[in-house]
Every structure is written in structure tokens, then in C-alpha cells.
Amino acid sequence: MKAKSIKGNSTEDIKRALEQSMADGFCPTIGIVFISIKQDRKAICDILHHEGIEVLGATSCGEFIDGHQSEGGAAILLMELNPDHFTILFEPVDEERLQEISRAFAMKALKKFKRPAFILCTTGLSKKAEMLDGETVVKSIEEIVGPQVNICGGMAGDDWSFTGTYVFTHEKETDIGIAALVLDEDHILVQGMAISGWKPLGISRTITKSEGKRIITIDGMPALDMYLKYLGESYDDGKGKYDFFEDVAVHYPFLVERDSGTSMMVTPMSVDKTEQALICDVVVKQGSKLSFTMPPDFDFVEQVLEKASELKNVTRKDADALLVFSCAGRVSALGPLANLENEGLAEVWKAPMAGFYTYGEYGRALNEGQEFHSTTNSWVTLKEK
Amino acid sequence: MNQQLQTILDFIQQNESITAEKKMALAKLLKKVNSDLEISEFKLERTEKVKRTTAILLEETIEELEQKRKAIEETNAALSRSLEELKATQSQLIQSEKMASLGELTAGIAHEIQNPLNFVNNFSEVSNELIDEMKEEFEKGDKEEAFAIADDIKQNLEKIHHHGKRADAIVKGMLQHSRSNSGTKEPTDINELADEYLRLAYHGLRAKDKSFNATLETDFDEGIGKIHVVPQDIGRVLLNLINNAFYAVNEKSSFINLSSEALAKLEASEDNYEPTVWVSTKKDKNQVTINVRDNGNGIPKKVVDKIFQPFFTTKPTGQGTGLGLSLSYDIVKAHGGEITVKSKAGEGTTITIALPA
16 A cells, blocks of 8 residues: 655645645545644645545644654645545544444444454544543443454644644544544554553552542542642642643653553643642542653653564564554653654654644553553554555 | 754855755754754753652652651551550460369369268278277277277278378369469370369269259270370360360250251150260370260351361350360360361261370
8 A cells, every 4th residue: 555644834735745745646545634723624625535535634732744743734644545445434422422422433333344443533622621531432442343453543632722622524523523544454454552651650549539530639638739749849820930731740640540450641631729639631530549650761762663663573564654643741741752753653664654642542552452541652554465 | 943053054055165965964964963952952951850850759758658657667566565465365365264164173173072071081980980999999908809990990091091192183183274384294194084074074064053964975995005295284175175065965955056957856856865975085006086076966067167266156155265175276286186076967076186195
């Protein structure tokens, strides 16, 4: 399968880049679009549609292709995939029926292919500031398709504006929903990995009181007090010396133990000063064990690339295309190293790459099950058999 | 781009003596330098930030761990105190158990002492009369008859001495039984010990409850000889087992604690129930076994595993300390022996002590 990645800071840029890419006879059937909310995504979808290219898209917190990273632009992975080997599914959801809708979504995929794999793009934060429960989406799909299912993807971003995130196709768009490029694994090889790199620090603690996504007390102490005390900070409303989310929370997420015994990263998104509570990106169960964390070491990029190379050497398979879903928090925590990581992956696989900075990632950590993540770099390679 | 690098880049671009190709190569190198510089600056900044945050986090964690350590130390101290108190209470309980079993023996001992005392009284009375008779014979000058009476008196005195010694042995045994510390091992006639405690226990119970009755059967292996044990300790074990056996047969004969099924079976039985306790001994290779068997109600399966646990008792509150079998177990183990139980519901129980010969 032939693939190319294009980028641009305007509709015209994209139009031009698309024309250039097709000048040699390249005839893409599918375009995966990662795009800033500042761009005219409808216009860009029309350009692709005009060329007979199907579209799956998600808004971003920064987007990149091999050799280029932008904020406020658009990045597109174009692939000449056999139309018989993929389909695009799109479903708006409401939180109360999320499990039911996710199961039906998986059923549709299973009806189309015996072994479906999912390049999953879901919304992150809705216009009403509701965060989609990614864990439920993954677990519902896994429940229907089976534990061997490959799901990789990301939650849409909104350039850190918290005004609403979107997933879309040419015809449809939603600020709360799920969309996926469903691939036939009998014909397309899908392999990838999700790696966080944040490490637990200090002693294990207990969430003594929580309600939904709100952590109210940790070890009996008000959660916000304890969090800031241990980070040596004081709360400042964002008007003073720092912004709670960007300057603190994104660097120091929690490591919370799941019921299954595995751990997940949980990021405090905002605070509730009246209750001194932390409002997180996912539902956190009362009684769960929690640890503070510290960001990855500087040699972490090498470790990510080493793992990717190992996988490449073990499977002895190269790639036609690479998609990277990297947590938006990695840009703050890893700075220029976040881009080095993405570039390095493209270099390892020597394949056209596109990706975006997300509000959450889907993927499988090394030797672990399919999960919804935070703080990870989740990448996936595609190769038509 | 870094300002200084930008100046260099501008200079290169404006310099006409450098070829376009070289300009491109130099620009590429400068961009790489700029990128490396950005990464270094970021690393430096983040190292400072992480260092500060990590130091505080560790400091707070260490302080918290220190507090937890102190709390654990205090808890440990409190636990140690409780353990000491528990040990002291346990010693008191063990002593109480000894005294309780001594109490159970009192009636039996009284009965046992009464017999030699009766002999002492009777023979001393008879001897007194014989001395009067002997005097009379001397006065009559019948020396031969007087010497014959003197021989009778001597025989009586020997009997008085024998029974006096018997009473002395019983009292000494009682004192040994109540001692706090275990005595030393000495060659002991196990048959004699078992027989003595069987009788003491039986008469003790009879003295408390006149209606109590049971058949006592013994089968002692006369070839055992003497074995090295602490007699008062093994005596305590035997007393305990025999008392339990009597308790079991008494329950059954009084129709106490019987299941409705067992009760119906017992009532329908044509044979009359005869409460019996068997005590037997046997020497087998390098060990001596003592069996205490009863035909009581037997021990329910769910209880069998617990009977040697301290404070476990099926007796009504106030009637058992729950330490008897536990202490017996410890004593037998301390002798290098084994204590085992076989029981069948409705048919009875056999407890076997195996001691090294």
C-alpha cells in the first residue's frame, strides 16, 4: 500500500499539497485528518471528498507529519488502501448510553470484517465540558470483538482552549462521539504500542473519597491540599504565577491502580476549591490505590525508539504507514523531546507518518491488555498484506 | 531561532562569497545546532523544576513515613505490653487449671485417705486393747501368751505404718500435682499411675454426684515396667482424659446433648446402656501406649480438629476452662510423645497417648 503525509496551515496549503502528492499518479482512497479547531475542517474535507478520498478526522492540540510539527495547522495521512479492506464508522453518543452505543459500534465492525482492527478517534471534551469516558469505549469494543482486538487511536483536542473537541467524516461531525477507521486484519497488518514513561514516586496512597471524576480526599486529607503540598505549590487560580493544569497537573498525573491490577495514568484537569477536590480526566473509584509520579527521564525517547525497533526486528515486518497519537501533556513535560520521539518513530519505521497531540490515547502497552491511557505515546503501523 | 544563531545565519545568507550550496549546508547545520540548544535549554529548565518538586515530594514523604514509623513503634510497644500481659494471664490460667483439677480430685483423695485412716484408727484401737491384755498376761505370769500378743501388736503396728505411708504418698502426690513448675522425669510405673488416677477420678465424681455410676475396665500390660516420665504431669494428663471420659458417659446416660436421631436410637435399643470407661496400656516396640476409651456420645466431626486448641470447650460456661486437653497435648509433646483421638458419633471416643519407652 502506498501512503503519503501532507501538511498545511490553511485550506489552500492543503489543496496544494494534495495536488502535489497526486501528481505522480498517487491515488489515495482514505485520508486521516488531524486538524486544529482554527482551520476550516469542512473545506478541507470537501477538497479530499472531491478527489474521491474518504475522510476520518479529529481536532488536535498540535499536529505533525514526518519532518514537520505545527500548532494551529493540519496534518493528513493519505493511503491507497483497497476499499474492500476498510470502512469508516461514525457514531454520536450520549454519556448515559455510551456502553450500549460502543457495543453496537463494535457489532457493526464485526459484521463487516471477521477480524476488525480499529484506528479509533473519539471526542475528548465536549462543548458542555463533558469528558468522554474512553475506558468504557475500549472495554465495550473489546467485550464484543474479543481481547485480541487491536485498537489504537486518540481523543480529539482543541488547542488547549477547552471549548470543545470534534471527530468527523466528510458528511458528519460531533463534539461527543466516536469514529473509527475499521481495518480488515486479514488483509492489513496492524501493530503498535502505547508507552507512558511516567514513573511512580513516593508511597502508595488511597483515594478515601471520590465521586465520579472528582477525587475529594486522599488518605483522609483534602485532595487538592495534599496534591499541592507534595508538589510544593500553592493554588493560584491561573491569574498569578502559574496555571494549575499546564504548569502542574500535566507534569504530575497520578498512577491509579485499576480493578484488574494494571495501572492507569489519571490527570487532574481542574480543581473544585469549595471541596478542595481534584477533577480528573477519568472516573476514579473510591478505595483505589494511587501514587504520585514524576515525568520520564531524558533518555526516555531512546527507550521508546528501542522498543519500536525491537518490535520491528521481532516481527520482521516493515510498515506502509505510521500513525502517532501522543498525549498533549507530553509537549509540556517533554518539550522538544516529544517531537524527537515522533520523528524517531518515523525514522525507525521509515514510513510516511501523521499524528496529533491528544486528550487521551487508546492502545496496548507492551505485554498488556487493550486500554485507554493518559500521558502515553500510542503509535500504530499499517501494512497491506 | 536563537538570536545569535540567527545573526550568523543572516550573515551567511548575505555573504556573496559563499556558494548557494554551501549556504544551504551551513543553514542546515545551524538549524541542527539551534534544535540541540533548544533541547539543552529545555532539559536544564526541566531538571531544575523536577529536582525542586521531587525534593519536596521526597521530603514530605520521608516526614510522613517517619510519622508512620513512630506510630508503628508505639503500636509495637503496646502490642508487646499486651503480649506480656497475655503471657502472665496464660500462666495464671494454667495454674488455675491445675488447681481446678486438684479440686476435682479432692473428693477422691478424701476417699482414698479415709481407707488408710480407718485402718490406722482400727489397728491402733485394737493394739491398745492388746497391750492391756498383754499386761494382764504378764501379771498372770503367762509370758508365752504375753509374747504372742506382742507379736500381734507388732503386726498391727506394721499395718498402721503401711497405711500411714499410703496416706503420706497420696498427700505428697496431691502437692506435686499442684506445683507450678514441672518436675523432673523419674522411673514411673504407668499402670500404677493410671490405676490410681482412675480411682481418684471415679471417687471424686461419685462424691460430687451420688447418682453417677460407670463401669471401670482396665487392661494393663504388666510387661511395661517403669518408664521415664514426670509422674505428676502424666498423672494430670490421665486425670484429664479420664474425667472427660466420665463426663461423656454421664452425658449419654443422662440423655444430655443427644441428637434427636441418637436419642430415638437409644430409646429403641433393647439393651440397657451401660456407661463404661476403659483404661488400657500396652508396650509396643519402643513405645508405651495408654488408651482411655469411653462409650459416650462421641465427638462431632466439626469439633474434633479443635479439641486440642487452648480455651476450646464444649462444656457449659463455668464448667470447663478449655485448657485441659491443650495442656495435656503440651505435656505429651514435651515427653516426646503423641496424643491422638478417634471418635465415632453415638459410639464413643478413644484417646491414645504414645510415650517413648
